[in-house]
Amino acid sequence: xxxxxxxxxxxxxxxxxxxxxxxxxxxxxxxxxxxxxxxxxxxxxxxxxxxxxxxxxxxxxxxxxxxxxxxxxxxxxxxxxxxxxxxxxxxxxxxxxxxxxxxxxxxxxxxxxxxxxxxxxxxxxxxxxxxxxxxxxxxxxxxxxxxxxxxxxxxxxxxxxxxxxxxxxxxxxxxxxxxxxxxxxxxxxxxxxxxxxxxxxxxxxxxxxxxxxxxxxxxxxxxxxxxxxxxxxxxxxxxxxxxxxxxxxxxxxxxxxxxxxxxxxxxxxxxxxxxxxxxxxx
Numbered sequence: 001x002x003x004x005x006x007x008x009x010x011x012x013x014x015x016x017x018x019x020x021x022x023x024x025x026x027x028x029x030x031x032x033x034x035x036x037x038x039x040x041x042x043x044x045x046x047x048x049x050x051x052x053x054x055x056x057x058x059x060x061x062x063x064x065x066x067x068x069x070x071x072x073x074x075x076x077x078x079x080x081x082x083x084x085x086x087x088x089x090x091x092x093x094x095x096x097x098x099x100x101x102x103x104x105x106x107x108x109x110x111x112x113x114x115x116x117x118x119x120x121x122x123x124x125x126x127x128x129x130x131x132x133x134x135x136x137x138x139x140x141x142x143x144x145x146x147x148x149x150x151x152x153x154x155x156x157x158x159x160x161x162x163x164x165x166x167x168x169x170x171x172x173x174x175x176x177x178x179x180x181x182x183x184x185x186x187x188x189x190x191x192x193x194x195x196x197x198x199x200x201x202x203x204x205x206x207x208x209x210x211x212x213x214x215x216x217x218x219x220x221x222x223x224x225x226x227x228x229x230x231x232x233x234x235x236x237x238x239x240x241x242x243x244x245x246x247x248x249x250x251x252x253x254x255x256x257x258x259x260x261x262x263x264x265x266x267x268x269x270x271x272x273x274x275x276x277x278x279x280x281x282x
Contacts, residue, residue: 004030005039011091014055021086022097023047033105033167036066036184039093042100050102051085055095066184067094073183076131076159080121081181101179106169108198108205114171117178119218122198125180126191126221128159138162138189142236145243150236153229156190158221164198166205190229191221200256209259216260234260 007015007028019025023046031040031052039055056063074084086097106114139146139154146154161168162185170179195216202212216222238254 003038004032006030007039007041007043010039010055011093013091014088014093014095015091017088017090018043018053018086018095018097019045021047021088022051036063036182038063039095043097048085050100052082052098052100053095054098055088055093058092058094064094067096069186070183071096072133073131073135073159073186076128077180077183080124080128081179081183101170101172101181102174103170103172103179106166106171106178108166108169108202108207110206110208110211114169114176114178115215117171117176118169118198119215121178121180122164122195123219125161125194126158130157130159130188131186135159135186135188138187138193141187142233142240145236145239146232150232153226153232154189154236156188156193158189158191160187160189160194161185162187162194162197164194165201190225192219192225192230193233195219195222196230196233196260199260200253203256203259204253209256209262213259213262230260234258 007025015025022043025043025045027044029042031042033040037054037056038060039053041053043051043053045051054067056067058064071084071087074081082099082101084096084098088095088097106112106118108114137155138160139151142154143151161180161183163182164180168180168182170181171177172179199212199216202215203209207215234257237257238250241253242250244250
């Protein structure tokens with residue numbers, strides 16, 4: 001678990017810079033979830049009400065890179081992710097304050113009522129424009145784990161989130177819309193990658209492979225993906241995870257990814273049987 005710094009423990013210079021823009025911070029509640037930031041807080045402020053605040057120390061190079069990336073991509077993902085209201089650079093910290101989503105983390109488990117809203121948002125993500133700053137190709141993350149010639153199958157021209165775990169999906173209390181947050185690791189690649197990752201998360205949260213793949217089949221991008229491209233994605237991802245945590249620890253996660261290769265199960269989704277024409281009575 002990453003270190004969490006509470007509001008009162010942040011440098012006075014940073015707290016002063018925040019309150020100069022937001023008004024007095026009336027309350028500050030720590031947020032436990034997330035991996036990238038040392039400060040993650042819901043701030044109740046005099047001028048703006050609640051804001052979601054996240055920050056990292058300048059000395060934290062990976063955290064700085066992730067937060068700067070999230071800052072740069074925010075204009076592109078507006079409406080899908082909360083908008084940044086303020087940027088602060090003071091006291092040896094970089095911090096962002098976002099519009100607060102009054103809601104909860106998505107339920108991806110069996111019987112969830114959140115999947116319809118999530119599907120709508122993820123289909124909107126397919127239409128996001130490519131940002132006007134360099135974003136790495138998705139396949140570059142898996143280059144070391146691809147065989148010669150395989151990287152070509154992971155090329156694409158869609159902006160991807162790449163980490164749609166339940167803590168990065170918020171369901172708003174007002175209207176029940178789904179928001180995908182924490183765009184710290186975007187990439188450019190095939191549109192089906194984010195739905196495929198999310199289907200694996202559904203299985204991780206207890207949904208059956210049948211139900212997860214049925215949900216995934218609702219995305220045209222997935223139905224149109226080549227079997228070869230999906231196999232490259234799954235095999236390279238499994239090799240990557242096994243190399244990261246070891247074969248034994250990786251096996252349960254990798255087994256879920258391999259469910260994406262069950263083309264017998266997916267055949268009716270990818271190639272639905274033609275409907276029989278009903279003979280009209282004469």
